[in-house]
Amino acid sequence: MKARIIYIAAATFLFTACDSKLDIEPTDQLTDVTVWQTPANANLFLNDIYNSLNPGPQSTVFTNVPSEISNDPLDNFSDNSISGPLAGIPSYVNFAPGAYGPSTPVFTPHWKNMYANIRKCNVFIENVGKSDFDDNTKKGMLAQARFLRAYYYKSLMDLYGGVPLITIPLNRTEQGDDIFYARNTYEECVAFIQKECEEAAADLPLKIAAKDAGRASKGAAWALEGEQLLYAGKWKDAAAVNGKIMNAGAGYDLYPDYGQLFLPANENNQEVIFDVQYAANVKGEIKEKYWNPVKVSDGGGWGAVNPTQDLVDDYEFLDGKTEAEGSAQFDPQHPYENRDKRFAASIIYDGAAWKSGIIYTRLGVANNPNELDEAGAGGKGRTGYFLKKMVDPAIVPGVSSGANAIIWRYAEVLLNYAEAQNEDAGPDATVYDAMNKVRARAGLPALPANLTQAQMRARIRRERRVELAFEGKRLFDLWRWKIAGEVFSKPLRAMKITGTGDHLTYQKINAGGGKITFDASKNYLMPIPQTVIAQNPKIVQNPNY
Numbered sequence: 001m002k003a004r005i006i007y008i009a010a011a012t013f014l015f016t017a018c019d020s021k022l023d024i025e026p027t028d029q030l031t032d033v034t035v036w037q038t039p040a041n042a043n044l045f046l047n048d049i050y051n052s053l054n055p056g057p058q059s060t061v062f063t064n065v066p067s068e069i070s071n072d073p074l075d076n077f078s079d080n081s082i083s084g085p086l087a088g089i090p091s092y093v094n095f096a097p098g099a100y101g102p103s104t105p106v107f108t109p110h111w112k113n114m115y116a117n118i119r120k121c122n123v124f125i126e127n128v129g130k131s132d133f134d135d136n137t138k139k140g141m142l143a144q145a146r147f148l149r150a151y152y153y154k155s156l157m158d159l160y161g162g163v164p165l166i167t168i169p170l171n172r173t174e175q176g177d178d179i180f181y182a183r184n185t186y187e188e189c190v191a192f193i194q195k196e197c198e199e200a201a202a203d204l205p206l207k208i209a210a211k212d213a214g215r216a217s218k219g220a221a222w223a224l225e226g227e228q229l230l231y232a233g234k235w236k237d238a239a240a241v242n243g244k245i246m247n248a249g250a251g252y253d254l255y256p257d258y259g260q261l262f263l264p265a266n267e268n269n270q271e272v273i274f275d276v277q278y279a280a281n282v283k284g285e286i287k288e289k290y291w292n293p294v295k296v297s298d299g300g301g302w303g304a305v306n307p308t309q310d311l312v313d314d315y316e317f318l319d320g321k322t323e324a325e326g327s328a329q330f331d332p333q334h335p336y337e338n339r340d341k342r343f344a345a346s347i348i349y350d351g352a353a354w355k356s357g358i359i360y361t362r363l364g365v366a367n368n369p370n371e372l373d374e375a376g377a378g379g380k381g382r383t384g385y386f387l388k389k390m391v392d393p394a395i396v397p398g399v400s401s402g403a404n405a406i407i408w409r410y411a412e413v414l415l416n417y418a419e420a421q422n423e424d425a426g427p428d429a430t431v432y433d434a435m436n437k438v439r440a441r442a443g444l445p446a447l448p449a450n451l452t453q454a455q456m457r458a459r460i461r462r463e464r465r466v467e468l469a470f471e472g473k474r475l476f477d478l479w480r481w482k483i484a485g486e487v488f489s490k491p492l493r494a495m496k497i498t499g500t501g502d503h504l505t506y507q508k509i510n511a512g513g514g515k516i517t518f519d520a521s522k523n524y525l526m527p528i529p530q531t532v533i534a535q536n537p538k539i540v541q542n543p544n545y
Contacts, residue, residue: 036127039137045124046141049148050214051283052117053276055405056472057110057159059090067107068405068472069278071290071304077106078474079487080311080465082382082514084294084303098517102530102545107159111532114152115166121149122169143203147216147224150196153189154228158476159526161542162186182538190232197225206250213268213277214404219250220274223408230416231480238420245273245413246434252410254441259345262390264403273408280402287403288395293348293386294369294379297356299397303370303380305387307347309493309508311469312385314462315343320445335506341443342466346389350497355393361385362497362504372496376512383511384495389470411438411467419460427456435460438467485520492516519544 035041056067056074067074075081076091083089094100124145128138149167156163164181165188172179184192201221208217222245229238245252255261255271267275278285292301313322317338321327329338336349348354350361361372361384373380395401414434422431436446447459464477478484492514496507522544533539 235424
């Protein structure tokens, strides 16, 4: 898609009126008439819908890109990380203290943006549906649009629960107050996603040609459906759909190197099922500026994502146990050695080699802006850790890497299947197989035999956390498991390191500003913005906001 899709803004579809008797057809723009005359023209409209894909909701004007490539990704709204030493960050200023509501929503433009995208899909589906295009061409185009519409709906449902399901273009001039829809129930929305994805998958290709990278496939439709069913707790259906991806023969497999999986040089590899395509200096992003430590060998980052000690403690040692479980490979003088391979691939810790230097977060190193700021004030890191996963060491901070944002990959499908199958039928051999495949790449041993369903559930949840860390999944996992209240009741933790040379002392402390206020009576959903409520009298706010 980076090479071949030409993006066009919605504004180029002109609706013009002219007093002259001579109406001249523009030769450099597509009009509302010409755009639907040929499949090639209509595909330009479809490209614009792809161009609106969001890897995560957009928050405020300050973080004016989707969260998963911004300076405040969704993991900052969880126990995985804390926002770095910056002012005005929504996860720190609004979410953590519970200082948000209908008039101060965290994800201010998200509702408006998603419904604008949904309207584009509805316009496309209506016009292509009544066109005289070749049937096979039409089916493929409509299937892509229905998949994209389902994606945008799920993005709303993840935050707000049930939302109005609108499947036709709305026009206030023609329809008057009929444009105002009430919210559908969450269950109705889940059923809609399930139906749309199944029917779209029927007309989507099993494999995508290299020239069409970024377009929807059967696997993408099933991955969307399978994740939605998992989030809804429809275990049997979720296991079946994720199982279809595993058995489809589409060539999906784990990429051998976890750390290299997310870098631009390896994008569109065999693990990627669906991603948002970016291209440096065309449709780029500068997360290397946002996420790098405050000082690195070739410049400076914002240090905007500080992994917590809570997350670090969930990375097992190579004997398959954590420190809390009594791992024989845990050395209190060298706590970062002998870990799950994903740890060093995901997190920059004290003494870690990065770019052309060593990053120190310990106290006492002169002129070191990367050291822990125990008070959690501005200027330095809050936890003693920085983010490494998805950060390209070859990119100078501030330069666009053009790295794609992966939405679904095969490892997540394996974990989705394992969880759904365990909840539906218990820890059978297929659950073990899926889990152990993911663990093997991380250098970990197979899970112990004869785990109970509850024990397997705990192992699956830990595996999801470390495998999918910083991919925008953790917050929704905490919500759907209904454990956010318990998790957020405890302060998030940091690592304080003092001493010199080989005589270091490692002390786990409360992270500065690392306490999240959570009201279980309402905070499992976000508030619908008050502007939406004011515009549509049929919209009912989420409970207790």
